[in-house]
Amino acid sequence: MNDQDLYAGALSESPVVTVERVIFDRTALLDRIGGQAALLPRLLALFVSTVDDTLACLERSAAAADAVEARKLTHTLKGVAANIGADRMHAVILELETFARKGEVASIVSGLERLRGEYELFKSVAHE
């Protein structure tokens, strides 16, 4: 990880985050949307559709060894994960982004598996 990545990674983390990352920080999300719990299903649905599409694209670009495209896609995932409060997904995506920057396609492929796992966890927790 180079200095820039360290910087980006460090700053992308919320300063109040605890060591133990949560799968879905529902409280923080509710805070950001003014406590309007009724909006949660809509936001979660948007998140899921975005991640589904983006993950599919990311898998294709990894298969095609297209690190530039992979970096753009991890960037998108990073943004939506941060927005929805998917903290553990966010941490994995940061790693993926670093691999993409370095052009380490093999690492992206293995990272993607972990991300898929975290994503499934998120969905199960979020839909509780």
Added chain:
Amino acid sequence: MSDQVVVLAVDDIELNLTMIQIMLGSCGDVTVVEARNGREALEVLQQQPDIDIVLLDLEMPVMDGFETLERIKSDDRFREIPVIVVTADRAEVTKILAMGANDFMAKPYDPEELRLRVMNHVRGKKLNELVRDMNSFLQSEVSRKTAELRKALDFSRKAEFEITVRLGRAAEFRDSETGMHIRRISELSWELAVLAGLSGQECDILRHAAPLHDVGKIGIPDRVLLKPGKLDADEFELMKTHTVIGSDILSESGEFPVIKAGQVVALQHHEKWDGSGYPHGLSGTDIHVYGRIVMIADIFDALTSDRPYKKAFSIEKAIDIMIEGRGAFFDPELLDLFLDNLGVFAGIKQKYRDSGEEESTGVLWNTVAAVPGASCS
């Protein structure tokens, strides 16, 4: 300043746009307009001039945030619209600020911070607009007032000119002179003033003041003014007072340059270079140049005009008579200028010739009769 704020949110991910809608849309005074990429954003900016601020994502298809930012900040129409770059990647901050972005925010942003930053930038923009509007309003007010003042000044100048012409006409009316005499004296004097090198302003003043030269005739009794023959000594003394009467009529006119010049002309247009003129027997350059100029114009016009008691002299004859008076009657330098440019003056005489017959003027006759050579013609 309008309280309504219109935000253009530019992001290709619907979740992000929805979050912005939720965060800002809950404030009653904020409207969020969406665009999915830079090209769409530029189209919205062109169509909606009421956009107050742009929230710009960087990674987008079609046109990314960097190009969009560059286009906004290099376009005179949009440059003043604040742009907050919304990025998941703070490593880009220096670059986007250098490109002219007004601020940046990292995802996930705190809704209160987002609202405050948006409102701060919008307030700054609206204050700038207010200042600009005030400036252009003040500028147009100043232009309008200046134009009004100029109009008023022109009008007062015209009024002054008009008064001088009417006064001159009033005097000539009693004297049965035609308005053309006044016009000729005006033009002849102006031309000679130009040749003598007077400033443009002085020439214009003299042009309008010259018609006042005989205004004092208003105070001369009819038996003298309208006497159809040569005046006796007493009558001539009385006639001479038209210079002083004219000066009195036009006195204390310090604020009105034309009337002030008219006073000088009325008082001095019978003063002679050698000091033998009236009313004060001034000589040489003690006689104001206006007086010296009008004297030449007045005598030339008298000599070359028909009178009941004489036909108009030819220009040649008139010139012979005037040359006789060089240095005695007339400022020799001015007379030389007059003679060297005789064509111009003869042209004026022709252009403003009388259409009907003129009647006698005792003053002019006496003036002419006193020019050496004139009396024996």
